[in-house]
Amino acid sequence: MTELTDRQKRELEYHVGHAKKNENRLDKPFDWEIIENPHRRWWNAHWQMYTYLMSCDLKNKNILVVGCGFGEDALHLARLGANVSAFDLSPDSLEIAKGLAAREGLTIDFRQMPAEKLQYPDSQFDYVLARDILHHVDIPPAIDEVVRVAKPGALFVVNEIYSHSFTDKIRRSALVEKIVYPAMLRFIYGSNKPYITKDERKLSETDVRIIRKPLRQAEFFRYFNFIVTRLLPDRIRVFAKLDQILLRVLGPAGFWVAGRVMFSARIDK
Numbered sequence: 001m002t003e004l005t006d007r008q009k010r011e012l013e014y015h016v017g018h019a020k021k022n023e024n025r026l027d028k029p030f031d032w033e034i035i036e037n038p039h040r041r042w043w044n045a046h047w048q049m050y051t052y053l054m055s056c057d058l059k060n061k062n063i064l065v066v067g068c069g070f071g072e073d074a075l076h077l078a079r080l081g082a083n084v085s086a087f088d089l090s091p092d093s094l095e096i097a098k099g100l101a102a103r104e105g106l107t108i109d110f111r112q113m114p115a116e117k118l119q120y121p122d123s124q125f126d127y128v129l130a131r132d133i134l135h136h137v138d139i140p141p142a143i144d145e146v147v148r149v150a151k152p153g154a155l156f157v158v159n160e161i162y163s164h165s166f167t168d169k170i171r172r173s174a175l176v177e178k179i180v181y182p183a184m185l186r187f188i189y190g191s192n193k194p195y196i197t198k199d200e201r202k203l204s205e206t207d208v209r210i211i212r213k214p215l216r217q218a219e220f221f222r223y224f225n226f227i228v229t230r231l232l233p234d235r236i237r238v239f240a241k242l243d244q245i246l247l248r249v250l251g252p253a254g255f256w257v258a259g260r261v262m263f264s265a266r267i268d269k
Contacts, residue, residue: 002117007199011136012089014197019092025070026099035076043237043244045224045260049131049159050076052220052264056155058082061126064149066115066142067133071097071108077129078106085109085120115142120149128267131159136200139207147214150267156215162223162261163202171230188233208261215265222262223247223254230259 004012034050041047059081065074068086070093078084078101088094091112101108113119115137128146146156163171170176186192203211212218228234228243247254 002114004114005116005138007138008089008114008116010199011197015090016092018195019070019090019096022070022096025096026103030075030100030104032076032079035080041237043241044234045159045222045262046131048222048224049157049262053077053129053157054080056127058127062124063127063129064120064125064146066128066130066146067136068097068110069093069133071100071110073129073131074108074110075101075104075106078108079104082127085111085125087111087113087115087118089114116145117141118145118149122148123151125150125154127155127157129157131157132161134158134160134207134211135203136197139203139210143211143214147267147269150269152267152269154267155219155264156267157264158211159262160260161202161225161229162208162258163204164256164258165204165206167257168202168204184231188229188231190233190235202259203261205255212263212265214268216268218263218265220262220264223258223260224262225259226250226254226257228259 034047035054040051058077061082063077063082063084065077065084065086068074068088071086074084074086074097086097086108087110088097089112094110094112098110101110111119115133128150130146134142150156185194224244224247225234226243226247228239232239232243234240234243247258250257
């Protein structure tokens with residue numbers, strides 16, 4: 001790989017321990033429910049992403065998974081018939097991903113590299129998927145690289161945690177940072193040590209504009225998580241359903257209050 005930045009080195013160091021905690025994934029059955037269950041969870045962003053992806057023409061298409069982690073998205077897309085390439089900064093995470101793919105009999109091109117400097121040739125991919133990764137990277141160079149390796153008109157699907165800068169100021173206020181957040185940490189995440197790295201930051205409205213700049217008009221755009229993941233856990237379905245209904249009622253106001261954004265659009269190049 002190329003020389004890593006200090007931020008990338010910290011991310012890499014964190015994921016050594018994170019992969020160690022997840023080695024047992026290789027001993028457990030892989031969960032295919034999200035692409036096999038006909039009862040779709042309309043209130044859940046992850047499930048809605050796959051509902052959308054399964055409506056696309058994925059068969060034999062070249063798909064790039066950005067920051068693939070333990071490979072869940074790569075395996076799902078390969079199972080749906082796509083030719084999948086996936087990369088991650090962490091070799092430890094990639095070892096788990098490769099082990100899962102081999103066990104499930106799937107051929108996936110896994111590689112280690114940073115999102116800011118990809119090793120793929122120009123104009124290779126029909127689809128690019130970025131789920132919960134762009135808030136870990138330096139966005140402008142990473143998006144430049146996505147555009148470079150994507151074919152003209154390739155579909156870019158983004159599903160990321162998000163917070164408008166105004167809302168984020170409230171989150172970073174002394175009251176929330178020192179009192180409210182520590183008190184609710186286990187309730188929201190189910191753990192006092194959730195999967196959050198030192199350098200990650202939720203996408204702001206400015207980040208979203210940068211990501212969308214090389215894209216055509218969105219084919220799909222939706223906000224998620226107003227109250228859930230902030231004051232209530234999204235694992236309780238009634239909360240998640242009511243939250244998504246509320247965001248749909250609020251409509252454009254989701255720009256200000258949502259905690260997650262998902263969209264897809266064609267790359268204009």
